[in-house]
Amino acid sequence: MGVFRQPPRTERSVDMGDIPAEARAMIGKERVLVYEVTKKDIRRFAQAIGDKNPLYVDEEYAKKTKYKKIIAPPLFCHAFAFEDVPAEDLREDGLPIEVDVPLPVKRAIGGASSFEVGEPISPGDTITATKKLVDIYKKTGKTGELYFIVIDTVYRNGKGAMVAREKATYIQR
């Protein structure tokens, strides 16, 4: 398949006994968070990713497109990937609480994602994010043990239509 290796598929660990019980207990836990989308959110997101497409910022331009209004960049729901918890609720290194799982490792590295884009998002939309930790598994690599944390998040608009779904894999070692 071309010049590069395939992304690591979510190969389950053979033995879940490898994963501490406190971490295992977090699997299946779900959080539901609701966000209102503003023009400012979309504009700042577009600036942060360095995408100058006027469809994300210019209402006059957007009106002439098939969308008829400003829409958000395809992976905009990343803006809602991490919960707005106060700083004191985070670990000292600021690791997002979503991946702050009691494992015998501390360092976060790389990761992978499978992101499905659904209905377009526009200012004024209410987005409900349903976030679930779906798997934790371990692999032994060249540099030692790697722990994989998989979080599945479904984002829906006010009409209940899916606007995005991301299965994100975070790696710790």
Next chain:
Amino acid sequence: MKDEKGFFERIHEGDEIPALTKKPTYMQLFMFSAITWNRHLIHYNTEFARGDGLRDVATHRALLGNFLAQMLSDWVGEDGKVSKVEWSVRGGAAPGDVIMCRGKVVQKVEDEKGRRIGCDIWIENEDGTLIASGKGEVALSD
């Protein structure tokens, strides 16, 4: 306009997607941390990142994905939309790196769900080292 071939007809398996060059900066990483409310030090504290064995602060996994999505979106334009982006971080990127998003068409599909184009996508740096790789899909409008 109708005389011209549509996007789906113009594109063939093996076609390369126009490359998109990006130069992540400290400011950009800060802005992306802020807009995603990702407060992990690894993205804005060089000392912390080096302590973790990195050259410098890390470009976010999600930001790399957004770069790939932008490449696909610039390519398909108003003829369709980005419908799927899958990627794995391989080498990672730091501020000051010049990185290039690239892609190649691997499959054209036309079925009851509509017309879609599947691609291999990846990001490499100036010496060709792989930063991220995966698959993308664009869905064509009717």
